[in-house]
Amino acid sequence: MSLKEDALSYHVGGKIETIPTKVMNTAYDLSLAYSPGVAEPCLEIAKDEELAYTYTNKANLVAIVSDGSAVLGLGNIGAQASKPVMEGKACLFKKFANVNAYDIEINAHSIEEIVAFCKALAPSIGGINLEDIAAPKCFDIEAALQDLGIPVMHDDQHGTAIISTAGLMNAMELSGKKFKDIKVVVSGAGAAGIASARMYRNLGVENIILIDSKGVITKQRNDLTPQKLEFAVDSNEKTLKDALRGADVFLGLSAPNIIDKEMLLSMAKDPVIFALANPIPEVMPELVAEVRKDAIMGTGRSDYPNQINNVLGFPFIFRGALDVRASKITENMKVAAAKALADLAKLPVSEAVKKAYNLKSLEFGKEYIIPKPFDRRVKGVVSTAVAAAAVKDGVAKVKNFDEKTYLASLNETRFHKGKHN
Numbered sequence: 001m002s003l004k005e006d007a008l009s010y011h012v013g014g015k016i017e018t019i020p021t022k023v024m025n026t027a028y029d030l031s032l033a034y035s036p037g038v039a040e041p042c043l044e045i046a047k048d049e050e051l052a053y054t055y056t057n058k059a060n061l062v063a064i065v066s067d068g069s070a071v072l073g074l075g076n077i078g079a080q081a082s083k084p085v086m087e088g089k090a091c092l093f094k095k096f097a098n099v100n101a102y103d104i105e106i107n108a109h110s111i112e113e114i115v116a117f118c119k120a121l122a123p124s125i126g127g128i129n130l131e132d133i134a135a136p137k138c139f140d141i142e143a144a145l146q147d148l149g150i151p152v153m154h155d156d157q158h159g160t161a162i163i164s165t166a167g168l169m170n171a172m173e174l175s176g177k178k179f180k181d182i183k184v185v186v187s188g189a190g191a192a193g194i195a196s197a198r199m200y201r202n203l204g205v206e207n208i209i210l211i212d213s214k215g216v217i218t219k220q221r222n223d224l225t226p227q228k229l230e231f232a233v234d235s236n237e238k239t240l241k242d243a244l245r246g247a248d249v250f251l252g253l254s255a256p257n258i259i260d261k262e263m264l265l266s267m268a269k270d271p272v273i274f275a276l277a278n279p280i281p282e283v284m285p286e287l288v289a290e291v292r293k294d295a296i297m298g299t300g301r302s303d304y305p306n307q308i309n310n311v312l313g314f315p316f317i318f319r320g321a322l323d324v325r326a327s328k329i330t331e332n333m334k335v336a337a338a339k340a341l342a343d344l345a346k347l348p349v350s351e352a353v354k355k356a357y358n359l360k361s362l363e364f365g366k367e368y369i370i371p372k373p374f375d376r377r378v379k380g381v382v383s384t385a386v387a388a389a390a391v392k393d394g395v396a397k398v399k400n401f402d403e404k405t406y407l408a409s410l411n412e413t414r415f416h417k418g419k420h421n
Contacts, residue, residue: 015087016094016103021057050397053126053325062101062127062318064089065118067109070134070156070191073278079105082132089131089314097315097379099322101129111137115144122148126322129314130154135191136225151321151329157195159310162317162334163370164251164274164298165199166341167308170369171296175270177248179204183268185243187211187282188253194227196251199338202331209233209243211254216243241266248272256280261291269294276300276308296366305367312371313337316379320386323406324396333389340385344371344378352376380410 024033031037041055053059068082086103093101104121108114118128118141127150130142138154145152172179184205186193189212197208210217210231216239217224219232237243240258244250245266250259252275259275259282267273273288275281278300285297285304298306317337321329349362349372356374371378384407390396 011084015084016090052123057100058124058126059325060098060100060322061125062093062099062129062322063118063121063125064093064101064103064129064131065114065121066103066105066131067107067114067133068105069109069132070138071132072156076134079107086131089129092311093129093315093318095315096311096373097319097383099315099318111140111144114141118145118152119148122150125150126325127151127318128153129318130156132156133191135194136227138191139194139227146328149327151318151326153314153317153329154191155310155314157191158199158329158334159313160192160253160276160308161195161199162313162338163308163310163341164196164276165203165335165338166312166345167274167298167306167370168200168249168272169203169338169342170345170364171249171272174296174366174369175248175272177270180206182248183207183209183246184249184251185209185211185240185247186251186253187240187258188251189217189228189231190253192276193251193253194230196253197231199334202335209235209237209247211240211243215239250274250282252276252282254282256282257284259283261287264288264291264295267292267295270296272296272298274298274308296369298370306370307372308370309373311373312341312378313382316382317386319379319410320383321390323383324387324390324398324401326387326390327395327397329386330389330393330395332393333386336385336389337382340381341371341378342369344375344381345369347377349375377411380407383410 022033023029045051045055064086066082066086068079069076071077071082071085083103083105086105090101090103093099106117108117133141142152142154182205184200186197189210197210201208208231216235216237217228217232218235224232241263244263246268248268249272254277256277271292273295275283281299288295288297298308300308345368346364353372353375354362357372362368384403387406388403391401
């Protein structure tokens with residue numbers, strides 16, 4: 001069968017279902033699950049709303065909310081058509097971090113409508129993963145929900161930023177370069193590009209060139225959103241070709257095959273190239289290998305080394321945030337996740353991970369700067385780092401948090417063993 005036929009067959013009936021967690025075999029079971037027994041937890045929660053975390057699934061439940069206006073690689077396909085993507089996200093939450101998730105696609109597109117919907121939804125869930133919502137409205141929506149009392153994150157922004165930052169940390173270590181000294185070119189000024197640029201800047205990168213479909217974002221332009229204006233520079237550089245001269249880092253979140261040999265050769269020594277356009281990156285790894293033996297290359301694809309994929313982030317960020325009942329996801333929590341991933345890549349890799357990827361060897365270096373998603377340690381180290389950062393930032397409701405005990409509890413199991421595993 002072709003990939004199309006296989007994919008359509010795979011999705012028949014959808015990818016998720018609801019399964020009761022309690023036994024319901026007798027009349028007495030039903031009297032506990034529903035009437036009259038259900039009144040008891042309702043009355044307790046009415047007296048103290050925090051008890052919803054004890055007597056309902058709220059403590060381990062994330063809503064994946066999307067209007068389908070910016071689906072990766074597909075664009076504005078609308079709420080209904082985006083549902084398979086959001087179901088897939090729910091599967092990854094469960095598979096990798098045992099977080100329950102509901103996909104909720106809404107026919108609402110304005111900032112005000114989406115914010116109002118999320119606020120109305122908040123009592124039912126422990127966190128909100130905003131997904132595939134177009135820029136620039138996604139920035140305003142996420143900002144408006146930061147005081148909701150539960151963690152809210154637009155993963156299209158921060159997932160890419162966190163994972164690419166982890167890779168960049170290790171790439172800089174390998175090259176011996178310092179954040180403050182490098183020139184970074186970001187092609188693509190949407191949600192992920194802006195968030196990545198912000199994170200790099202917060203880590204000390206001073207020279208960031210942001211490029212959109214009209215070219216380099218300079219102060220001379222009069223068509224910039226507030227988010228793009230943050231990165232407007234005084235420069236004579238107008239095109240991607242101009243910007244790449246002397247660049248130490250390229251982050252691509254734009255279009256396929258836009259970088260040629262001449263542009264690669266114009267980059268600085270030991271360049272870092274993260275070409276994340278999918279399925280065809282801004283430059284293929286084969287071309288980079290041909291002309292730049294000193295380059296560190298990463299893509300969004302699983303069939304090349306250094307896959308920069310959000311699955312290394314969002315399940316574990318929410319796992320850690322939920323487990324300490326964080327009221328929000330702070331910048332320090334995001335940085336903690338990136339540092340945890342960077343540190344993990346330096347540790348010896350298990351035979352099980354090598355086998356999963358059909359590799360004889362795998363060790364820290366140019367072709368391994370990011371951990372693999374099937375590394376059983378990712379859940380523990382990232383979730384723990386996020387949870388600890390939440391406690392340190394004072395946004396965690398859970399008291400007496402012990403990192404070692406929490407890490408040990410997460411390491412007991414790695415993947416959710418569903419009936420189709």
